[in-house]
Amino acid sequence: MYRFLLSPRWLGALALTVVASAVMVWLGNWQLDRYQGRTEVNERIDAGLRMAPVPLTEAFRAPTGGPGTAGPPPAEDKVWSRITATGRYDPSNTILVRGRTADSRVGFEVLTPLVLADGTALLVDRGWIPPAPGGATAQPSVPATPTGDVTVVGRVHETESGAGTVARRNGMLETRRVGVPGLARELPYPVYGGYLLLDEQTPPADPVFKAVPVGHANNWQNFGYVVQWWLFAVMALFGYGWVARREARRAAGIDTKTAPLDRAAEPTPSASA
CATH class of the missing domain: 1.20.58 (Methane Monooxygenase Hydroxylase; Chain G, domain 1)
Incomplete structure:
Protein backbone atom coordinates (compact mmCIF):
# COMPACT_ATOMS: atom_id res chain seq x y z
CA MET A 1 0.00 0.00 0.00
CA GLY A 37 20.81 35.13 26.88
CA ARG A 38 18.33 38.00 27.04
CA THR A 39 16.72 36.50 30.13
CA GLU A 40 20.11 36.45 31.86
CA VAL A 41 20.67 40.11 30.94
CA ASN A 42 17.26 41.08 32.36
CA GLU A 43 18.02 39.18 35.56
CA ARG A 44 21.36 41.01 35.92
CA ILE A 45 19.64 44.37 35.38
CA ASP A 46 17.14 43.59 38.14
CA ALA A 47 19.83 42.23 40.45
CA GLY A 48 21.95 45.36 39.92
CA LEU A 49 19.12 47.56 41.15
CA ARG A 50 18.85 45.57 44.38
CA MET A 51 22.50 44.97 45.23
CA ALA A 52 24.67 47.06 47.51
CA PRO A 53 27.47 48.84 45.61
CA VAL A 54 30.88 47.18 45.57
CA PRO A 55 34.29 48.75 44.90
CA LEU A 56 35.22 49.52 41.31
CA THR A 57 37.97 46.89 41.28
CA GLU A 58 35.44 44.08 41.87
CA ALA A 59 33.87 44.74 38.47
CA PHE A 60 36.79 46.01 36.38
CA ARG A 61 40.40 45.12 35.84
CA ALA A 62 42.49 48.27 36.00
CA PRO A 63 43.92 49.58 32.71
CA THR A 64 47.63 48.85 32.40
CA GLY A 65 48.44 50.79 29.23
CA GLY A 66 49.54 54.38 28.86
CA PRO A 67 47.49 57.51 28.22
CA GLY A 68 44.95 57.13 25.45
CA THR A 69 44.38 53.41 26.01
CA ALA A 70 41.43 51.47 27.39
CA GLY A 71 41.58 48.60 29.85
CA PRO A 72 39.93 45.20 29.50
CA PRO A 73 36.13 45.15 29.24
CA PRO A 74 34.19 44.03 32.31
CA ALA A 75 33.35 40.35 32.58
CA GLU A 76 29.88 39.51 31.29
CA ASP A 77 28.60 38.62 34.75
CA LYS A 78 29.76 42.02 36.07
CA VAL A 79 27.81 44.09 33.53
CA TRP A 80 24.92 45.89 35.29
CA SER A 81 26.45 45.27 38.72
CA ARG A 82 26.42 48.28 41.07
CA ILE A 83 29.76 49.82 41.96
CA THR A 84 31.19 52.87 43.70
CA ALA A 85 34.28 54.94 43.02
CA THR A 86 35.84 58.19 44.25
CA GLY A 87 37.85 60.66 42.20
CA ARG A 88 37.78 64.08 40.58
CA TYR A 89 35.82 64.99 37.49
CA ASP A 90 37.75 66.31 34.48
CA PRO A 91 35.26 68.73 32.83
CA SER A 92 37.79 69.71 30.15
CA ASN A 93 37.21 66.32 28.51
CA THR A 94 33.43 66.11 28.80
CA ILE A 95 31.85 63.91 26.14
CA LEU A 96 28.42 64.61 24.62
CA VAL A 97 26.64 61.59 23.14
CA ARG A 98 24.01 62.96 20.77
CA GLY A 99 20.84 61.33 19.48
CA ARG A 100 19.82 59.83 22.84
CA THR A 101 16.16 59.54 23.87
CA ALA A 102 14.53 60.05 27.26
CA ASP A 103 10.82 60.66 27.88
CA SER A 104 10.27 60.56 24.09
CA ARG A 105 12.66 63.49 23.57
CA VAL A 106 15.95 63.41 21.71
CA GLY A 107 18.90 64.97 23.49
CA PHE A 108 22.37 64.21 24.83
CA GLU A 109 23.94 61.93 27.38
CA VAL A 110 26.85 63.58 29.21
CA LEU A 111 29.94 61.52 30.02
CA THR A 112 32.67 63.01 32.18
CA PRO A 113 35.92 61.22 33.09
CA LEU A 114 36.32 60.60 36.80
CA VAL A 115 40.07 60.67 37.41
CA LEU A 116 41.06 58.34 40.25
CA ALA A 117 43.93 58.70 42.71
CA ASP A 118 46.19 56.39 40.64
CA GLY A 119 45.81 58.54 37.51
CA THR A 120 43.43 56.23 35.67
CA ALA A 121 39.92 57.36 34.75
CA LEU A 122 36.42 55.94 34.66
CA LEU A 123 33.90 57.39 32.22
CA VAL A 124 30.75 58.35 34.14
CA ASP A 125 27.47 58.85 32.29
CA ARG A 126 26.04 61.63 34.45
CA GLY A 127 22.64 61.49 32.74
CA TRP A 128 20.52 62.90 29.93
CA ILE A 129 19.94 66.58 29.18
CA PRO A 130 17.84 68.26 26.47
CA PRO A 131 19.44 70.05 23.53
CA ALA A 132 19.67 73.80 23.31
CA PRO A 133 16.90 75.62 21.41
CA GLY A 134 17.41 75.12 17.70
CA GLY A 135 17.07 71.39 17.16
CA ALA A 136 17.97 67.96 18.46
CA THR A 137 21.67 68.41 17.60
CA ALA A 138 22.05 71.90 19.11
CA GLN A 139 24.81 71.61 21.69
CA PRO A 140 23.39 72.01 25.19
CA SER A 141 24.74 73.99 28.12
CA VAL A 142 26.23 71.33 30.40
CA PRO A 143 25.90 71.87 34.17
CA ALA A 144 29.19 72.38 35.96
CA THR A 145 30.82 69.44 37.68
CA PRO A 146 31.47 69.48 41.43
CA THR A 147 34.98 70.48 42.42
CA GLY A 148 37.14 68.32 44.63
CA ASP A 149 36.55 64.67 45.41
CA VAL A 150 33.35 63.13 44.15
CA THR A 151 31.94 59.73 45.08
CA VAL A 152 29.75 58.07 42.47
CA VAL A 153 27.49 55.03 42.62
CA GLY A 154 26.15 53.46 39.46
CA ARG A 155 25.82 50.44 37.23
CA VAL A 156 28.49 48.97 35.00
CA HIS A 157 27.81 49.34 31.28
CA GLU A 158 29.90 47.63 28.64
CA THR A 159 31.32 49.59 25.73
CA GLU A 160 28.89 49.99 22.85
CA SER A 161 29.56 48.24 19.56
CA GLY A 162 30.52 50.25 16.52
CA ALA A 163 33.19 52.88 16.20
CA GLY A 164 31.44 56.22 16.28
CA THR A 165 33.26 59.30 15.00
CA VAL A 166 34.66 61.46 17.79
CA ALA A 167 35.05 65.20 17.19
CA ARG A 168 35.68 68.18 19.42
CA ARG A 169 33.21 71.07 19.18
CA ASN A 170 33.19 74.13 21.44
CA GLY A 171 35.69 72.48 23.74
CA MET A 172 33.71 69.25 24.23
CA LEU A 173 33.98 65.89 22.56
CA GLU A 174 30.93 64.69 20.61
CA THR A 175 30.03 61.23 19.37
CA ARG A 176 27.05 59.00 18.56
CA ARG A 177 28.37 55.84 20.21
CA VAL A 178 29.96 55.21 23.60
CA GLY A 179 32.82 53.21 22.16
CA VAL A 180 35.26 53.33 25.06
CA PRO A 181 38.43 52.36 23.11
CA GLY A 182 37.79 55.13 20.57
CA LEU A 183 37.01 57.70 23.25
CA ALA A 184 40.09 56.69 25.22
CA ARG A 185 42.32 57.73 22.30
CA GLU A 186 41.11 61.31 22.82
CA LEU A 187 41.92 61.37 26.54
CA PRO A 188 45.21 62.04 28.36
CA TYR A 189 45.05 59.07 30.74
CA PRO A 190 44.33 55.33 30.67
CA VAL A 191 40.62 54.57 30.88
CA TYR A 192 38.68 51.63 32.28
CA GLY A 193 37.19 49.36 29.61
CA GLY A 194 33.52 50.14 30.29
CA TYR A 195 31.58 53.05 31.71
CA LEU A 196 29.24 53.84 34.60
CA LEU A 197 25.56 54.78 34.47
CA LEU A 198 25.26 57.18 37.38
CA ASP A 199 22.64 56.43 40.05
CA GLU A 200 23.90 58.54 42.97
CA GLN A 201 26.59 61.13 43.51
CA THR A 202 28.15 62.92 46.47
CA PRO A 203 28.00 65.95 46.25
CA PRO A 204 24.57 65.61 44.58
CA ALA A 205 24.26 65.87 40.81
CA ASP A 206 22.58 68.84 39.16
CA PRO A 207 18.80 68.24 38.96
CA VAL A 208 18.76 69.07 35.25
CA PHE A 209 20.14 65.59 34.58
CA LYS A 210 17.65 62.79 33.99
CA ALA A 211 18.67 59.23 34.77
CA VAL A 212 19.43 57.29 31.61
CA PRO A 213 16.55 54.82 31.08
CA VAL A 214 17.55 51.16 31.10
CA GLY A 215 15.20 48.99 29.09
CA HIS A 216 14.82 45.25 29.49
CA ALA A 217 15.49 43.04 26.49
CA ASN A 218 12.36 41.65 24.84
Missing part, protein backbone atom coordinates in the same frame (compact mmCIF):
# COMPACT_ATOMS: atom_id res chain seq x y z
CA TYR A 2 2.85 2.39 0.77
CA ARG A 3 5.33 0.95 -1.74
CA PHE A 4 5.10 4.17 -3.77
CA LEU A 5 7.07 5.94 -1.02
CA LEU A 6 10.19 4.20 -2.39
CA SER A 7 9.84 5.94 -5.74
CA PRO A 8 12.43 8.67 -6.55
CA ARG A 9 9.76 11.40 -6.41
CA TRP A 10 8.57 10.49 -2.93
CA LEU A 11 12.08 9.84 -1.61
CA GLY A 12 13.07 13.31 -2.85
CA ALA A 13 10.03 14.85 -1.16
CA LEU A 14 10.90 13.05 2.07
CA ALA A 15 14.51 14.27 1.96
CA LEU A 16 13.37 17.85 1.33
CA THR A 17 10.87 17.65 4.21
CA VAL A 18 13.45 16.26 6.64
CA VAL A 19 16.03 18.91 5.67
CA ALA A 20 13.46 21.70 6.00
CA SER A 21 12.34 20.39 9.40
CA ALA A 22 15.95 20.13 10.60
CA VAL A 23 16.61 23.74 9.56
CA MET A 24 13.48 24.89 11.41
CA VAL A 25 14.52 23.00 14.54
CA TRP A 26 17.97 24.64 14.32
CA LEU A 27 16.37 28.08 13.98
CA GLY A 28 14.21 27.32 17.02
CA ASN A 29 17.29 26.31 19.02
CA TRP A 30 19.06 29.51 17.94
CA GLN A 31 16.12 31.62 19.13
CA LEU A 32 16.11 29.61 22.37
CA ASP A 33 19.75 30.58 22.95
CA ARG A 34 18.83 34.22 22.35
CA TYR A 35 15.90 33.93 24.75
CA GLN A 36 18.12 32.48 27.47
CA ASN A 219 13.11 38.00 25.59
CA TRP A 220 9.51 36.83 25.17
CA GLN A 221 9.62 37.74 21.50
CA ASN A 222 12.46 35.24 21.08
CA PHE A 223 10.48 32.61 22.99
CA GLY A 224 7.59 33.14 20.57
CA TYR A 225 9.97 32.51 17.66
CA VAL A 226 11.10 29.27 19.35
CA VAL A 227 7.53 27.97 19.45
CA GLN A 228 6.92 29.18 15.89
CA TRP A 229 9.92 27.42 14.32
CA TRP A 230 9.39 24.17 16.20
CA LEU A 231 5.71 24.18 15.27
CA PHE A 232 6.62 24.70 11.60
CA ALA A 233 8.96 21.68 11.80
CA VAL A 234 6.19 19.48 13.20
CA MET A 235 3.73 20.78 10.60
CA ALA A 236 6.13 19.97 7.75
CA LEU A 237 6.50 16.34 8.89
CA PHE A 238 2.79 16.03 9.56
CA GLY A 239 2.02 17.46 6.12
CA TYR A 240 4.26 14.89 4.43
CA GLY A 241 2.55 12.07 6.33
CA TRP A 242 -0.92 13.38 5.55
CA VAL A 243 -0.21 13.66 1.81
CA ALA A 244 1.37 10.17 1.77
CA ARG A 245 -1.67 8.64 3.51
CA ARG A 246 -4.01 10.36 1.10
CA GLU A 247 -2.04 9.02 -1.86
CA ALA A 248 -2.10 5.50 -0.40
CA ARG A 249 -5.90 5.61 0.07
CA ARG A 250 -6.38 6.87 -3.45
CA ALA A 251 -4.21 4.12 -4.88
CA ALA A 252 -6.19 1.52 -2.90
CA GLY A 253 -9.47 2.87 -4.31
CA ILE A 254 -10.83 3.97 -0.95
CA ASP A 255 -10.39 7.68 -1.32
CA THR A 256 -13.54 9.27 0.03
CA LYS A 257 -13.58 11.96 -2.63
CA THR A 258 -13.12 9.81 -5.74
CA ALA A 259 -14.98 6.66 -4.66
CA PRO A 260 -18.53 8.12 -5.01
CA LEU A 261 -17.64 9.40 -8.48
CA ASP A 262 -16.41 5.95 -9.49
CA ARG A 263 -19.65 4.34 -8.30
CA ALA A 264 -21.70 6.92 -10.13
CA ALA A 265 -19.87 6.14 -13.37
CA GLU A 266 -20.84 2.45 -13.26
CA PRO A 267 -23.82 1.54 -15.56
CA THR A 268 -27.13 0.90 -13.80
CA PRO A 269 -28.28 -2.73 -14.32
CA SER A 270 -31.37 -2.96 -16.54
CA ALA A 271 -34.58 -4.49 -15.20
CA SER A 272 -34.51 -7.15 -17.91
CA ALA A 273 -31.15 -8.33 -16.73
